[in-house]
Amino acid sequence: MVKSNKSPTTPHNSWGKWAVIGTPYVWLIIMLLVPFLNLFGVSISEMLSGGGYMPIYRDGGWFFKDNYSPILTDILSGGTYRSAYLSSIYYATLTAIGCLFIGYPFAYFMARARKDLQPTLLMFVMLPFWISMLIRVYAIKILFDDSGFLVTSLSGALTSLGIINEPLHLLGTSFSMMFGMIYVYLPFMILPLYSTLSKMDPRYWEAAADLGATPIKTFFLVTVPLSKSGIIAGLMLVFIPCIGEYVIPQLLGGADTLMIGRVLADQYFQVQDWPAASALAIGIILMVILPMMVLNKYQEATGEVK
């Protein structure tokens, strides 16, 4: 068969070609490029109290230093922004690692389960995704309620063991928030892991066993290194959305779990300082650029299962 790079359906006269390419291109520019450039523009504009800003092209004011230096000073001196950025990184990292520890063995067992069972097993991992994430996060709120059966029975057990002497309080702590984030993002970890693990040639395991490796050794010296791309893709897929997570910290977190997404929203809606909110958003973009580049490199591990 002759393989041609150019498909015959694609119009090749330049008018048709550019109409086909141009339509989505214009959409992407209007919906993404322009808003992002504007975001940057607002972040270096003068703030007007009560919401709004003075556009730089109208007034000529260049407020780059005025808007970014408070954030930088805050970050250097240890204020709210710094703790919000740091706790975002901290909780996103913890969530990614937690998902890896729970998800890796799971994906491994799933990849080694009977072949005809695997689609069903995978489907039941994906199923919760179709049920509203908001509803599932809300469900955890019921689960962790102070008077709920989980907390009361745990409290009872721990008190009788003498570990604690006052009733447990889980809701609105970093624990319940981490639980919620791992709960929501676990499938994002399992999918790329399963995708790489299920494609692994079983002969590698047989070879390792033939050469005298114990199953544990085979797992850590053969399986884990070979699934590196899945691990990295999974970590990034969990880490990136967690950085800007807004809903879960609001519903399950407490006063000690202030994350940058919340600070940004407050700057816009409560303080009504648009330029500051934009500058914080630019900060978030800078934080996710590196993980995004890493993810792009290992994307081939993720694209397969969907």
Next chain:
Amino acid sequence: MKPQHRWFSLSWMSLVYGFLYLPILILVVFSFNSGRSSVWQGFSLQGYEALTRDSKMLNGLWVSLEIALSSASLSVLVGTFIAFVLVRYTRFTGRTLFSGMSNTPLVMPEVVLGLSLLLIIKSIGLNGGYLAIILGHTMLGAAYAAVVIQSRMVEVPKAYEEAALDLGAKPLETFFLVTLPLIAQSLVSAWLLVFTISFDDVVISQFLSAPGIKPLPTVIFENARYGAKPVVNATGALIVFVVSALLISGSIWIQRREKRIQREISAAFREVA
């Protein structure tokens, strides 16, 4: 696998599935609770009754349905364009920027997307509202739709399209009569995926909504911040019921369809033989 490994893997998998499904189960059970709190106090439908009287929730439901229907349809349209360009045109000026932009919504935190859209709307002197939310969800949804459609489109053998062109079909005819039917199932999946995303979205809606236009998730979110409420339990449980019913009937339909296609193929072979 040795028996003890088997035992370990079975219990690990059950624990993870339990972890994924326990909260949903709890929500469904407690939507029938007669008390307000999360202590079981007996069966009642008070949450569901409260829902029929809750105008904010009901209004939000309609707003959400309208927005999800529009943005899912628009997203499939835009996503097909994006996927077609990415699959069929491997080289053109500005392709890197094009593919970069088409992937950005998948990885950019939603607060950033929401804020940048809101600011551009405000910058040109407009306000949030229906149209803004629909466009915002389409911006996000088209990226997901493009991924789903793209993964199907790369599998379509070019020979089919070449045959159609050889037989005299015009490029546009070839697309609508050959390519489109072949990728139809991915268009349906993409539509459902975007509908789900839009129907569930809090952050972008929160940024782009106007007074009086509140999609269901933003109403639920505002209620849920102040603890459990029977009406929220009931709404959540209803969503679980509807989604599960749709998923189950959808997968049965796909299985039957595949079986029918298999039967037709084997029948065709028998004819030939």
